[in-house]
Amino acid sequence: MHHKRIMRSIILLAFLLLIGCADNNNANKAVPLPAMELHEQVTLGQYKNKDLQWLVIAKEKGKALLLCKYFIDEMPFDEKNDNAYWKNCSLRYWLNKDFYENAFSDEEKQSILLSTLENPSVKFAEVYTDTILAVGDEPYFYYYPDENYDSLANSLEEEDSMELQKTKAEPSTQDHVFILSLQEAGLYAMDIDSPLLSYKSKYDYSYSWLRTHANPTVYDTGAMVSGYQDFYPWGFYTDEPMPVRPATWVACK
Template identity: 25%
Template sequence: MIKCPKCKKENPDGSKFCKYCGCQFAQKPTQTKKSSKKIIIAVVAVLLVAVIVLGVIYIPKLFEDKNVENELLPEKIDLKNTEVGDYINFGSYEQDGDTSNGKEPIEWIVLDKQDGKIFVISRYILDFRQYHTEYEAITWEDCALRSWLNNDFIDSSFTDKEESMIPTVTVTADVGPEPEVDPGNDTQDKVFLLSMEEADEYFSSEKEKMCKLTECTEDERNEWKRAHSYAFSSEEEEGYGHWFLRSPGYYGCGALMIYSSGKFGGNGPGLGVNCYQGIRPAMWITV
């Protein structure tokens, strides 16, 4: 029975109005409303789970895409304040022999600065290659090493932004220790080797001409020397190596280089243009 709050008389259960005074009774929540509430809660729960799942999947991707976007943006490379004698990082090349950790930054020595450009040479011997693939009279103009430096080396070492900062310059055909040996013609290159004259100009002593190899280049050099049963000098035992110059050697088929001791060399067995020795790229960078 339902007791009317107004007239206090009893009414049958389920009555909506008092049959005596017409007062409307308050209605109890129905099971339908309870079911609706449960449905709403369930829907909200599903939506929350969906939001969490989508967040786990897509939020990391958003950051990943942002990182990729940042990698594609042009680098801000400011070398205007560099001075002669400074060391700078520019480009990257495999140097520690562990390809799983990526390439290492290339360290360069600033040799000269003029007209908004700096002239640099790699601080270390970056590779171990032939001056030319065949044992024949050859000049810098036509050698295989020149082609490799201005194609493969550039492509693998520099971003598009960095490469745009490397100008093409006239590389003079300087003579070597024997003036009668033809040095060829001047060339137009981005990357090249020092000539004998430039090596003396920028490195005033034999000690300054001495250069160490990178870890992986030293491994290649050691393997090559052992395969040919060549002895190691005391300087080579300490990690120094021979490095090629672009000037012709003592004869047309000979390769001129700086020995691990810092002396000029290239007149002896195993020192033809097709021998393997260290590579120290040189180039100008627009700053």
């Protein structure tokens, strides 16, 4: 019996190593798309019989980060509303299973990278002020990469107040298709003069899902959403249908 357990463990280890090698081989064999310029619009895949338009929001050596120009659908973050973590939510499963398998051709899939996504804790400032947006008692939220929050605090008027908040860290994941985190949105998209992170409805701008956990001081089952160059850290209940804007890393020349 002891020898059988050892043998099963060896087989499982070999299987996991084989998967890891396969992932590395897939990355190495990725077929690069033509060279892309930052903020360029590219066409890749189809959804509901319409071509998908993407914006290049970041470039690194041999790859580019694409963000869908428009929301593709309204879906819950998690259908059961009992999971606000990206790793186990139904939206992640749908994007990497149904959407990935059906939206892209076999040839296009050869250019889409399996990316390791980090989901660290993120710090942001909650500011109550009458001097920035004239919003009275409503708070205004700041998040910028490498933001100096001491400078922000010093810029406020005496009657204003600021409190630093922090989201929960989550496990890293590997995905072909995903939605942006708050950190990625602040780093890549919030400085672009177009509503990249929201869609224009008939009446007004709306929010779309981020994969960052909502501020846990409010409630523990929410996922963050982002609007037009801003975000809502308290999040929404995860079974509520919200606009979805996919992102993906692709190999390029």
